[in-house]
Amino acid sequence: MNAFISTFFNMHVLGRVWPALLHGFVVTILLSVVIVPAGLAAGLLVALAQTTRSRALRWAMAAYVDLFRSWPPLVLLIYVYYGLPFFGVNTDAFWSVVLALTLNTSAYFAEVFRAGIEGVPPGQVQAARATGLSLAQTMGWIVLPQAVRNMLPDLLSNVLETIKLTSLASVVTLPELLRAARLAQGNTLNATPLIAAALLYLALLWPLVRLTSRLERRMLATA
């Protein structure tokens, strides 16, 4: 039992590696704060492009969504990280992660937005247009506000998935939480840093898991 505690819950080890873990945690949050809004914005643009009359544009956007939903994010990330330098683009790990994960998550957000927009009855759009609102005004004031309520559980669960995805950055040596924990584990030959990192993730993500669960259940019950 003592051996178990000293390998997994070693306070002495934790004290030594805590600053590094905390720094990693900050990088994880920083990544999320950049990628989530970028993914939301790009996803909204893709979804709006799918509501236009241009068949070519709609087709291109559907292809974008299907491509990035079938491309495993880790493969995409490695492709971006090792691939871009061949173009003479000097990629910093941070921005490779931002680019790859934004491409991935924007495809998911686009699908959520598209379903939400399609869920608003067409009569709403016709009525808004008939009162003289422009297409942009119709979207911004009539359609999106109604759509957001239905989309909330899916948006939230995608935010959760995106934050979890930032852990992939550890593979391209970006010192976010998981990478920091791995390095600390290697330096101290002790598993405590891994457990501490898992607990930090839990502190950040458990509330989100509870919230999405509750919202999803409410949606199912009213479906």
Added chain:
Amino acid sequence: MRGFANNFLQWDAVAPYLSSLLAGFWTTIALAVTVLAGGLIGGVVLALLRTLQLRPLNLLIVLFADIFRALPPLMLLVVAYFGLPYLGLRFDGFVVATIVLGAVLAAFTEELLWAGLSTVSQGQYEAARSTGLTFLQMMGHVVLPQAFRLILPPLTSRVIATTKNTALASVVAVPELLSQANTAQGYTGNASPLTAASLGYVVILLPLVIFARRQERAGGRPA
């Protein structure tokens, strides 16, 4: 443009590694099939156990489902692969990946199915039991089919996500598709093996993504 073709679409850089890439492709499929089978069955069993309404058991199931939905799967893989050996428990990467990714899928399946089961109306349970069906017959013939129909779209996206997550196994030394491509990329200093691997993933996943899209279209409208 020539630079792009040379570095990303160079057949000469892929050909020598074709057999190892193919071996990786089959390993990915084998891993995906075991993970999906284990995770789906595990999720159904957990959801059924939860309907028994045993308080301590339900608490454990909810705790398991929450933790495995909140933590990034890569974090869980790293803890299991690099943490457990400190306890003298050392497993092959394939086994670790199967158990961890299977457990993550089981957690999501359990939550979805539980939400689905609670939406099937109480009358269905009572009617099934009063016609003399046993608990398992009621679940198998009456309740589960209705619940599954309800959760099929989110379950399909979870199956897709799980299949993509098999790429994470490359981090714990499983010689699957991404790992083989990474090795080939290292030897050739050329990104073309990664292009080939990406194509391999698209071949596996695109049919699933298109199936999911059809299903959303069909089931997305209120009946």
